[in-house]
Amino acid sequence: MSSESQLSWLIGRLTPESFSIVKVIQNPTVNELIASGAAMVVIIGAVITISLLTYFKLWRTLWNDWLLSVDHKKIGIMYIVLALVMLARGVLEGAIMMTQHTYGLDGGFLQPDHFAELFSTHGTIMIFFVAMPFIIGVINYILPLQIGARDVSFPVLNQISLGLTTTGAALIMISLVVGDFSTGGWHNTPPYTGLAFNPGEGPDYWIWSVGLAGFGSTLTGINFAVTIYKERAPGMHLFRMPLFTWTVLCTAIIMIFAMPPLTVATFTLALDRYLDFHFFTNDLGGNMMNYVNLFWLFGHPEVYLLILPAYGIFSEVVSTFSSKRLYGYASLVYATMVIAVLSFTVWLHHFFTMGQGANVNIAFGIASMCIAVPTGVKIYDWMATMYRGRIRFTVPMIYMTGFFMMFTVGGVTGVMLANPTISFQAHNTLFLVAHFHNVIIPGVLFALLAGVSYWFPKAFGFRLNEYWGKSAALLWIVGFALAFLPLYVVGLMGMPRRSVTYTDPAFEPVLMVSLFGVIFILSALACTLIQIWVSVRDRAKTRVTVGDPWDGRSLEWSISSPPPEYNFAIIPTVTDRDEFMAAKQRGDAYKKPDQYEDIHMPTDTPIGIIICLAATILGFSLVWYIWWLAAVSFLAIPLAFIIKSFNLNTEKVITAAEIEKEHTAWLDQVNQVEPITREQETTSINHGLAVVEITS
């Protein structure tokens, strides 16, 4: 064996040129500088994180209290942290693309390949590693609290799902430093991404990043659905579940049915690329239409998977901050279910122009338009909830207002695009880009940011700063409108999406408005960072440890903030849709129970982090053809499970005495603090105990 073939046996197809740092030294252009600058940010970020952890001696805490934990609350927070880190990268990539657009008339500063890589990573990151983990994180934290459960049904599986999602995010981060990511868009459609046209490592990064994370999401969906079906507190039948829980149920069902098509799409593409299969190739009888059908059979339900919990968050927010029972609860439930079902009937509208007959297009066009109906029902229900309510304009309500105005525009352009004849004209233009940003940002992102403001005090025991929160919210709304609404205009003028440059000078002034909006969005992101900093600094003044800062209505507000590991000292019995509000009005919200019982909780386990590491190494070695490492890391995964299955001591007991001590201490606190009215909600005398008012 020659030394070269020995080396390739050891490190696969890795070469010095795989590292973006090396490329910039060989060829220092702006394009390469941006690429290697991004790589440097990843490396410096990792170094800073590691040094801070070492300096503050936090490794042990991180390992014992977080990475080993199977507590749904901690897993939820880790998901959200992951999402925020990835959000920063996704927004910066968007900003670079907008800048390139503005200067794109004379070619701009980016090479076409780099631009293609940017829109591919931007889309992949924003959907799979921002929206998904953010949503799943919020659900993880809130869902068991809302239904009166101690944890999700399968806490260890939950940890493994987090591990697999992190694997996907890690691979996409590694692709900044080592090699290039795919240039095939977030859907990575063959044959362009097949071996014949794209022999590099890019599509492979996409396959393993999305494939492994997608499998984690399937498991998450199973977990959430089983939790809702099996872990509800006694008395909480389905039509007493808070609306957020309802939307999570629909989302979980969508995950169970819609993630498998993604798994099939990614793994069959992998077979094409690795084992010379011909599912989607141009030659030897491959059929690329199978890929688009498979991918969008996942891709369309996916957007409803994201938006439904967002609707759930807005439903909770609007009812709490209007001090009213949610209007039209049953119609909201039915609307959610109808959307979940219809979401599986519309995937073909992502490729109206790809050659199926007019009749097929019409069927899918009509199905797509139908979705506007239940969505409209929801908007009216929320407005009716606000009608004659005692509305407080806190941060979540500002996001809600922005959502009302902006999301409706996005919905209307969606109905336009659902019409195949319009789609033929507008497809592949920036009109479409404007549309889906218009539903995802004001819909999903605003809801998540509203949800964070709303539930943050529950998770950490203190409120977020209102001033910086409001600034961020307003900047997001204005920034979104300025950055994305102009894209409708250039889209209708004919500017194609995903093109690095253009020839029509008429696009330029409109794109400048967009770039101006980007500055607002970046300011909004900065305000959010300042908000977190200021809130942590001033936390002594905003403590709401009693747990009910907003006069909440559902069970998550009935316990201390932050909640104890076991959530509920005793599992509540539910008699009303707004159970906690009903309990407050009955006067038994803070009663000491007659007796406490031992609680069995799952023990910590390293399986999630082991799976995460093994899967990351597996993905990396497959991308670079390092077969021996792939085999080792692949075998490590079942081995870890088998070893774990021989350990039957997976439960620990928290004794009744301990629980009584903690619960009594909290009840004492309830008796000591002053209840506050809604006018005092954002002042420092809010300790999380609400004055009981008789409302509707």
Add this chain to the structure above:
Amino acid sequence: MSSDTLKYPGLNLGSGHGSDHNKAETKIFGFWVFLMSDLIIFGLMFATYVTMNNPMSYAGGPEPKDFINLPSAFAQTMLLLISSLTFGFAGLAIRFKQSLVRANFWLIITLLLGIGFITLELFDFVDMFEMGAKPSRSGYLSAFFGLVPLHGLHVTAGCIWILIMLIQLRVFGLNAVTKVRLLCLALFWHFLDIVWIGIFSIVYLGGVA
């Protein structure tokens, strides 16, 4: 509600098993949901197979009738169906608290039948490769090798699972945990049987029809 009510579809432990019966509920329900999700994967591979079972996707390569060995496929079907029956006997032995030896006996028979199935299937694949019916030959054969070995891999995983359960029965005996694991494994095994019926009907019988 008496504890004898069915807690989930399929073979229940029943009230004779006390609290183990109640504890099994969530896990087995969850496993049913997982199987549902897995079934979608098989469903899509079936759909891919059917859409690629046409002259364009044969690409001039072998067609189903050129390589399908019906006697072998029939033997595989019989092995798998009988193995479902023997797993059923193992399940009943646990359900009605017959001796652990009996449960072990039926599990070992099931394992042997499963290994027999995989062996026959592998022989078929070797024959196909020898006559040039490889996945790299055509889109149709890619779809074939995307579907049939996927089932074979599931059966292999099931065999490994049986092996581990045999060890765990030796180490731990029958307790709340091992009972639930065996019930899940039984569901998995029967599920693969049903998928195979689909493969036998659509791929093999449909291929020679």
